[in-house]
Amino acid sequence: MKNIKLLLVLLAFPLLTFGQSLPGLAPGQNSTQKPVLHGKNWMAITGKPLAATAGASIFQKGGNAIDAACAMLAATATMWDVLSWGGETQALIYHPELKKVIAINALGYAPTGATVDFYKSQGMEYPPAYGPLAATTPGTPGGLMTMLAEYGTMSLEEVLAPAMQLAKGYPIEAQTANSIENGKERIKQWPYSKKVFLTHLGEEREAPEPGEIFVQEDLYQTLKKLVDTEKEALANGKSRKEAIYAAYDRFYKGDIAKEIVRGTREQGGLFTESDLANWAVKIEEPLMVNYKGIDVYKLQEWTQGPALLQSLNILENFDLKNMGYNSAEYLHTVYQAMNLAFADRDFYYSDPAFEPKSPIEGLLSKEYAKQRAQLIKDKNDPNMGPGDPYPFQGGTNPFKNQLENQGESIAEYTHTEPLQGPSDPYFDEFFSGTTSIQAVDKDGWVVSVTPSGGWVPAVIAGNTGVGLSQRMQSFVLDEKLNPYNLPEPGKRPRVTLTPSLALKDGKPFLSFAVQGGDSQDQNLLQFFLNVVEFDMNVQEAVEAANMNSLQMQSSFGAHEIKPGHMILREDTPNWIRAELVKKGYKMEFWPRTSGPINAIWFDWKHGSFWGGSSNYGEDYGIGW
Structure with a gap:
């Protein structure tokens, strides 16, 4: 579910201040409830403590800010931090050698058949907020692998290792567990989501309990397929970059893509294999x-x-x-x-x-x-x-x-x-949620990422463990509202997601x-x-x-x-x-x-x- 839900819980509790002053004093004089973070070699910040730890572990192993950001992205997607692997990734990267800012567009697009006329024929005034007809094509896997291949230093195996450990089982936090419970009636509509999320089906509480070890075996196998493909390519003499793109191709053109399409269409979605194969990450000028x-x-x-x-x-x-x-x-x-x-x-x-x-x-x-x-x-x-x-x-x-x-x-x-x-x-x-990722290193790499999509309750695409985006709802069907932002196949909706860099x-x-x-x-x-x-x-x-x-x-x-x-x-x-x-x-x-x-x-x-x-x-x- 969305991170605003946690906010609503926290609003009921009194605030603790860091330091002795109270909020409302003049700027520069009021203390803060959390201390400033300081570092000289690297810094990793994101929406979950475990995911920040994943970024820190990559830095400790010698990775750069891109490597760490990709590890945090993988971890937050695995933890359903208001996104999943079938969502979208948007990033700004400062390249210290080129001394310029680079934009990453890894937003999925509208699938075949997703037109104004189609949605209106379904009796809709706007694309739905949930379900298979809300899904754009997956963007986050492509965005992660493109950033890593082009600007990182590590292998996909190294960067995905924390996420794969999480997929094998991690103690689920209350925010996500309660979001699953609150969204369980929708989740029951989608068989693959029900299989993954409702670990106590038929009991009074059907979602995992806070602290329960939450296992996602299908997702683990999907990530393992990517790593195995990279290993095979490296064994065949491919470069690090080529090996990562081999994994990319398996996700969007191979057996993973086929299962995503099959599982989505089974549940009423519009994806075709061509939709996934023809989609590509764009490296743009900001x-x-x-x-x-x-x-x-x-x-x-x-x-x-x-x-x-x-x-x-x-x-x-x-x-x-x-x-x-x-x-x-x-x-x-x-x-x-x-x-x-x-x-x-x-x-x-x-x-x-x-x-x-x-x-x-x-x-x-x-x-x-x-x-x-x-x-x-x-x-x-x-x-x-x-x-x-x-x-x-x-x-x-x-x-x-x-x-x-x-x-x-x-x-x-x-x-x-x-x-x-x-x-x-x-x-x-x-306040529909997402997460954010910030990473920097001593060599000058800077990454600002705002990934999202596939939040709970999400449709999981077949036996992949991949939760699909709900981003089609950001299109409008009424041209009087915006004649530029009407859905058509291959088009990206105008989204709220918005990382920032300043020089x-x-x-x-x-x-x-x-x-x-x-x-x-x-x-x-x-x-x-x-x-x-x-x-x-x-x-x-x-x-x-x-x-x-x-x-x-x-x-x-x-x-x-x-x-x-x-x-x-x-x-x-x-x-x-x-x-x-x-x-x-x-x-x-x-x-x-x-x-x-x-x-x-x-x-x-x-x-x-x-x-x-x-x-x-x-x-x-x-x-x-």
Whole structure:
């Protein structure tokens, strides 16, 4: 299930502070609930302690940051850390020899037959959130093997060893075990999922108990097949890289692929063998904007990442520091900037390999940002819509008429029912979880990864142990919402997943990512501003009180919108609350609002790394 579930459990308990001060003091003065991580040789941070340990073990054996990141990815996928092996992987890599940032696109695509007409013929208004018809083709195995082959140093066998040990049996943590129990009625619909997850079928509790040794023999055999293929290729004189790609081919073109297709189709899915064979990882150029001398990198517009870049471009027109951290004026300004950027995300972002192509050059134009910034007034605008970036890239908008009527088009998706606090089902979709992985080493390799897909309850594809993605739901079927992001075979949906890297003076400055759905780039934007504008250290910045806007289309389920709604931390002063009410906001107050952010800051003065890991959930880091 999604990591928000653990958050809801933790909200019931009092907070313990690290140090003597309490939250709410001036930035730079408040202590943190977890200490800063320090290291000079390497650092490994991810969503589970066991997975962070897997990364640390690879570093201790001489691996680089890519090797460690791949081991952590394999471990988190095996542990169902809100993802599985059939999900998707997105990464940004800083290559110290080339001195450039490289983007990894390992997002699966829509299978044969997955069209607007098909889903509508099934009586659907949008692709389903669960089940075999929610699945894009598996991306994580290809992403892992591509990163390892191209930029790692170790064998696939070495990197997969921790995950294979976990698959043979590990003490399952309460979060995942309880997610299985909560999702068991769905799980029972899918025979291979039922076989793996419901270890006590027919008893009152059918899921594993917390701490029970959870065994995934089918998954172990799948991973063993990959390792065996690599070994055979090496024995036949192939290079390390060639041997890893031989394993890649077995997954996507060999007997593993055949079983994935068979098992998926048996359960009502659309996969064909050609779908898996023709899919490929893309090594891409990332997008970048400069914010006050810092180059900030995100993935292309098949993710929501450019929304953070657009927000920075808009906010560059305001004096945020003088507004004061989390003042009413600051919160209002950031909220409005995000609304403008997310309105563009919702209308324009899509897979750039397909027509019509998103007008990304115009969207990231500084002049376009100035135009958008002028729309920010004293009160919230609940009808904030997308702009027209085409003139800023010398073009004409092909959907101008539709753009002018956008307010009417989205009205039917506006969510008007009152929310019931953090436990409201609305937030299950809004904060749809994932995990994040951060790794660095002394040689200069930096990796930021946001993998996801195949969370519990997931459809397991036949006897492979591979849980399938649910990412088809990020497409829309109504072209009035987004004429660019409609499903068709071979097309990638526009996803929320969004790793981040920032360089300053040509050197790594910050590596950061967060789990969650539509909240990701909201939390990452404010984390970045916490460091850059308010001089917080990396742990203070990941724990600091953030604001979350609900005034954008959800990327999941029914794609609902809640204009003017804002989530704030419960220690927000009354006078700030009163000012925000005057500005037209409806507010929810939660004990924690920072998102589970993981990040690494580079201390070039002392030649060390500072790591920050979220103060709730199970995120964990190790440095040396």
